[in-house]
Amino acid sequence: MTAARTKNPVPDWIENPYPRIEHSLVSFPAKHILLVTINREKYMNCLPVEATIELGALWKWYDAEPELRCAVFTGTREYTAGGKAFCAGMDLKQRLDIIDTNEVAHDYPHGGFAGMSNRAGKKPIIVACNGHAHGGGFEAILNADVIFASPNSTFALPEVLRGVSALAGALPRAMLLFGNHRTMDLILTGRRMSVEEALNWGLVKEIVPQDKLLDRAVTYAVEIAEKSPDSVIISRLAAREAWETGVSRATMRGQELWAEAMLRIKNTAEGLAAYREKRDPKWLPSYL
Template sequence: MTTPLTKNPMPSWIESPYPHVQHSLITFPAKHILLVTINRPEARNCLPVEGTIELGALWKWYDAEPELRCAVFTGAGDKAFCAGMDLKQRLDIIETGEIAHDYPPGQFAGMSNRTGKKPIIVACNGHAHGGGFEAILNADVIFASPNATFALPEVLRGVSALAGALPRVFHLFGNHRAMDLILTGRRLGVQEAKDWGLVKEIVPQEKLLDTAIEYAKLIARLSPDSVIISRLAAREAWETGVSRATMRGQELWAENMLRSENAREGLAAYREKREPRWKRSHL
């Protein structure tokens, strides 16, 4: 059954309260799982500057909370995951002459340029345009509903996608597909997005969130140390190139991982033919 769109009480297994969030709903559908839902369906879940600042603080808290291992990110309703920034607010900001704003280091939704250490799975429940697409491009795994579309329409609005999307679409899709998207602002349909390797699976809307949560549970059942370090090594290649990434990941993390309680536990469980009992990560 799909998790209801209501705020759950803080579970007893969470050690520290999450930061104040006004524009999204925070729930905990299972042990070790965080569910974040952008909750502005009347505005196609577009985010004002304040909503992005909130999410930046929330993802930072998620990485630091030792009992959380995987997050799912979605939008309220069945029309849009996130239509990007609040363009009405952006126009107001420009007209005041104060174009700069204090976005978090992760940029739009605290995510479009997020590095972080823990995975975020997206349940894309509709349109992901502008900043919404920029955030999705930096997710770890994406499930999408049949009505999902993806677009960088900034050229249609006299602006540009500068929150992380441009280098990512190039690395993901290659030069010519990237240019097709960013120079025209056209919508990428969900089947095309799957064919291009962006979407893992197209899931009926009524099953989308449950599917993403069950997938997050699979990750949460694994060694949190192994998940963090494997993700780090892969993302270092994504950000910097294969050879440099391999060296840096080994230098920073490999020895600590092999000396960890979870490495011993995983190997002992294999030898003893039992399920491992993972400890919290101290990385």
């Protein structure tokens, strides 16, 4: 499978057009799959405020589009192949201009940096990290669902080197994922974590050669899209309750919010019938 890396026409199975996007590319490399590519290669794919607002709107559209089941998020490939960035974080030059001119910055979407760092959402986002994920770029993918990374990828929260702090969601998520001492090591020094270290820490699922990375992420997304879309949404949300409430409370809320509803969903009946009849299920679009 060769994943598209340029903007292509919206396929006829998409019900509603996606929001206007200027700083990223949108494509559909396979049925039910959304591919979003940050397209600021000259700036190491850093994101100005406007790009984050765009992505926030795009992820909301993705969650609401019934036929979309999984998304892949990456950076412009041609530039990052030389060892540059998946996303170098916030556009710091723009941020300094905002401070110098005393202008009021646009509010970030509820999803945070890149529309992702504090996103709850309904549907999974798979990251194909093809270079440095620093600052806001790291904050965004810390909240991704699954991460594939190329050998040249590095991860860092260098905010202490710039006189700021990683307040877009990374600090509590890193603490939950890595524990106290590993997190402190990262955030108090601003050092870079290698991709091998990220794999060892459980952040990265696989290290994939640069020329195969995007296809691997899309193939994995297709694997998810072949499952019941309702089951994927509910399972993901029930598991992610722990981000917000802690494990014991999340266990109860998963049953409170979804257990009875799942039994009434048409895809549940279809999945069980397919099992009984020894055939492949024919999943319906999800309108959860």
